[in-house]
Amino acid sequence: MSHNTFGHLFRVTTWGESHGAAIGCVVDGCPPGLSLDEAFVQGFLDKRRPGTSRFVTQRREPDTVKILSGVFEDDRTDGPVTTGTPISMMIENVDQRSKDYSEIRDRYRPGHADYAYDAKYGVRDYRGGGRSSARETASRVAAGAVARRVLGDRIEIRGAVVQIGPHMIDPERWDWDETGNNPFWCPDAETATRWESFLDETRKAGSSAGAIVEVHASGVPAGWGAPVYGKLDAELSGALMSINAAKGVEIGAGFAAASLSGEDNADEMRAGNEEGPRFLSNNNGGVAGGISTGQDVVARIAIKPTSSILTPVQSVTREGEETDVSTKGRHDPCVGIRAVPVAEAMLACVLADAKLRHRGQTGM
Amino acid sequence: MSHNTFGHLFRVTTWGESHGAAIGCVVDGCPPGLSLDEAFVQGFLDKRRPGTSRFVTQRREPDTVKILSGVFEDDRTDGPVTTGTPISMMIENVDQRSKDYSEIRDRYRPGHADYAYDAKYGVRDYRGGGRSSARETASRVAAGAVARRVLGDRIEIRGAVVQIGPHMIDPERWDWDETGNNPFWCPDAETATRWESFLDETRKAGSSAGAIVEVHASGVPAGWGAPVYGKLDAELSGALMSINAAKGVEIGAGFAAASLSGEDNADEMRAGNEEGPRFLSNNNGGVAGGISTGQDVVARIAIKPTSSILTPVQSVTREGEETDVSTKGRHDPCVGIRAVPVAEAMLACVLADAKLRHRGQTGM
């Protein structure tokens, strides 16, 4: 992880600003011979695409991906396959309305990266947040699609929103199939209804709401992760915290583990099968000592409420004078929703990199 | 971050097992000309040292550090100074009692890394957890001392325990000076008393307790951090989650931010001084868009209860047969306590690396 490259053997470099000509990524180190075409990648991008419901930004971006390199097809291959060389993917920006942003050229939006970018670089593309915009996460989703090919079909990666504002789901009602039935990736139908009215109110009030996203990877074999500074959970935490608006990360029981006794927290083991023992609980979230245990890898991220709100908030100008800011551009009332496919993508990238590194070191 | 090396320009590589001859680290990329001697490093190691109260492990390790390279002194320097070449530091292990561990050679301790290490490597030094032991964190503390020299005196790094088991401190009573007055790094004297009896009970019951640790860095200038995959908060999360027994990380308001409205979460700004604006709150924990804002950098880590407990728990042997495990070795009833100097060290290392990288890219 350095600047704009993520990963070690499976490496993703992203580029592009919210209101530039295009955004994209280069996926390097991908194993050769994997089936990969634009339709496959597009499927994941469509999950993150703006404008799909009234609860997400109304910016109209088809987010059509082009694969510019790294795949090859002839009559000897079964469709396009990866060649092991860098996979360059590009998504053109088509619905930029830069004039929406002329107001923030000279003033800092609280909660946004505006001031920090200026402090760091002294110059910035302020249109739509420039590089700090969550638009960059489309590139992550494209890379995540490639990562899923690296992981193969035995590993399933899924995500859900488990809290919006103060409203948590009821874990007892968790049904993965429900996540496709509502615009929130909510696994609990009852809570989805509640969120609908809550977010309608939030939106009408010109406010915004935070959320908690949970991601699972099942089918991960025991042994992935590179202690002690490339621990699977450490790299996953870094990856998830790098998502826009993330403020917290938990693995397994997470913060709740602090209140447990050693007995209650222990993931006891019983005789299993040739793939490993059977665990009686998963407080560790599928990782022990920084290495996968064969259980589901489970993580949660706290996403803060969108900083772009209609309600005026106090701020300063670039010259340090006091002013008020209210944001009239098109924004997600709850960015946590569209964070689901992004968090899935980051989980996929971390696991793909861990797989290749583990295979490199141990040959397994 | 890769395997056992942490950082990019300020790089720390650690080595050593709990019951080997020694542990240590190599700190590479340190700026030249910084004052550094063993006494300075030792001061930090003494904060993490075992055996200082009945609430931490009774293993007797003086943790005496030797600096083997990378510093130089002659009549032209003002004491020993760094030379810009690798600083090798070593700590001998003196109180190994390997026989304590003969029992766990063939059985996996639930919650520990035993099974995962075997699954990954097929061979392991099981004595005291080997490489997965928290003993490795002494090397982090030594490296953190060097990092503090890189940061200089204007940046202050402090940590505290804010929760043990289910018992939180009262933030209203926070007093940094109190952290030195009790064996828990507790900033709230009243809560410290409560923890004392709680942990005595825990210890007598052969159980263990989790904790939440909070670390602060003040004096960090705006501009540090390397978006979008080297974001300051992302790297800090990875660093903190790599600490043994960590299961969650929060920056600023953390998970609580998910429940806030956009208005309440906004860190509003007012006219400040030449160092930047004045912020009316710090929900962002000193980081926006992955870049420091000039406010205090604030993070919290959830530490799970020590997995080594006297109470027998169900497990399996290396051959997959069912068995029970209870751990009789010397252990911390609450590892969260000794995690404080370790978390401080990781924060220092992340910031030192961010400082050098920022200076490299921007010249500032």
Place this chain on the structure above:
Amino acid sequence: MSHNTFGHLFRVTTWGESHGAAIGCVVDGCPPGLSLDEAFVQGFLDKRRPGTSRFVTQRREPDTVKILSGVFEDDRTDGPVTTGTPISMMIENVDQRSKDYSEIRDRYRPGHADYAYDAKYGVRDYRGGGRSSARETASRVAAGAVARRVLGDRIEIRGAVVQIGPHMIDPERWDWDETGNNPFWCPDAETATRWESFLDETRKAGSSAGAIVEVHASGVPAGWGAPVYGKLDAELSGALMSINAAKGVEIGAGFAAASLSGEDNADEMRAGNEEGPRFLSNNNGGVAGGISTGQDVVARIAIKPTSSILTPVQSVTREGEETDVSTKGRHDPCVGIRAVPVAEAMLACVLADAKLRHRGQTGM
């Protein structure tokens, strides 16, 4: 240096195949506020462009670069400037004639990477050599243009061809201005004439010729380079050897140094000015102990003769059957010529990275 990324703080990731839709690169870690537009980059690409004389490939590629991200212009900036975020540059391939390559789909061209790529990846884009084509070097040249901005005007980087086939220049006649007066970047007008007839013969014979390229950087301050595995000359050697067809690298006196006595090889020093001592010779090529000395950095690369020749050579098919191969595509009779701007670019990239890393570690 890993896979397709070059550099540490100043990082270049390239992508694209000879006959794909496009090629390009992402330059990451660039300092903000540097003037950069497409015209500036294009100037360097035009030096490497094919089809400029009968001594280089006749493929018609305008090599027009587009900058897709990482620069910004408004009425506050003096033209487009870098923002410190990733600079994505793309060059479309327009003159692909893939049918030229149908013959080599199933047979390996000796001296080329055909067999090695198949052995590594099991699948490859054989059209024009795919990823192994020297077409990739256009991306390096684009990145090198950015690197020159990082280095600033005080550092001058120049290259020349000093040998083609067995014919060396006479160093006594070296005149940098001459390099622009002939199609060979030859600094010696007399030798240029000789090369002209030599290469005409070579070309008519359906053969090819090797070359030696020399690059200089003047104005490099003393102190750049990161011993002992990031030594300036070590990184430069790796960078230059990564250029297609390179088989040897020398720094300063290079292989000739092996025959010198210690006295003759010593670069003696005399009192200089505030920038450092005056050296009486430069056998070290501007680098001592892996660190720049303030003298000109001087390196030479041996470029083997183009492997694509009309004369049939013995080879095998993909299935291992014996066959002959002769290459009828459009090729450089002496690839060493177009290696000059590429070698300059790699030298610029190595120095830019060294500058940022040195500044990072030492603040200078």
Place this chain on the structure above:
Amino acid sequence: MSHNTFGHLFRVTTWGESHGAAIGCVVDGCPPGLSLDEAFVQGFLDKRRPGTSRFVTQRREPDTVKILSGVFEDDRTDGPVTTGTPISMMIENVDQRSKDYSEIRDRYRPGHADYAYDAKYGVRDYRGGGRSSARETASRVAAGAVARRVLGDRIEIRGAVVQIGPHMIDPERWDWDETGNNPFWCPDAETATRWESFLDETRKAGSSAGAIVEVHASGVPAGWGAPVYGKLDAELSGALMSINAAKGVEIGAGFAAASLSGEDNADEMRAGNEEGPRFLSNNNGGVAGGISTGQDVVARIAIKPTSSILTPVQSVTREGEETDVSTKGRHDPCVGIRAVPVAEAMLACVLADAKLRHRGQTGM
């Protein structure tokens, strides 16, 4: 490669100065389960050890290695084996005579790194060259021993000196067995005799001589190397050029390739066996397109004459005043000789890293 760490998956970090307490290295990323003990490592160190003949430095260093971590032995393992965790190795310095160096505290030895280190760091351990001393290469040799275990017995790595001063061997008389029969690693008995008298004269004259070292790796399978910036020959060039006093690197035919025609340089192929085709020559030195071809990997390094000579040479003091320097410490009249085991070690490290990375990406 960054600062003092070499490699990506198989990573070596070295530390220590010529006249400090000790030197050493940490080898990280090593596969688990490999047989490794101190005796095995010592065998390679003994080849590099000073004081073995009158043609190398007379410093008396036993170079006894201690393995401090990363290996484990119990009754279940067949001797000590690697655990996959960092292998820390240390060699104590026992024959420092720092007073020899008091003279050079304030003056720069031409050809040495003295001035460059001061220019970079502003402070340096000048005793025996400090970090810039070739003493550091003992750590490389120790790491190289581990790398050989990673490569296994099918890969053989050997080196020889092929030129000392102006005197080349006769390649027709090459006999690997001869390298053990003379103090020069010379594969040609006749030339060894000639070198003996040449170096005696050199030594008596207070002068020094350069050399060319050649290293071979046989048994390397086709497919290793990571184009285009992690090419096998590019990484090997960087690795070899990082050796003290190296000024040139060649792969295969090297600089001679520049004079060849395309036909003469082509490594033609004939039908081989299941491991690949049979090549009729090896001008490519076992690498094409940056990937191994299955042929022997062959490289040569030019080593400049030792800069430490008795004959006074002109120089300046730290304050910029003119002075003369002659070096009276114990030095190698021809450092090229002891570079042989070092070059072998670097070749082994590069290949071990390439093996693990190739396995990581492709599973092969």
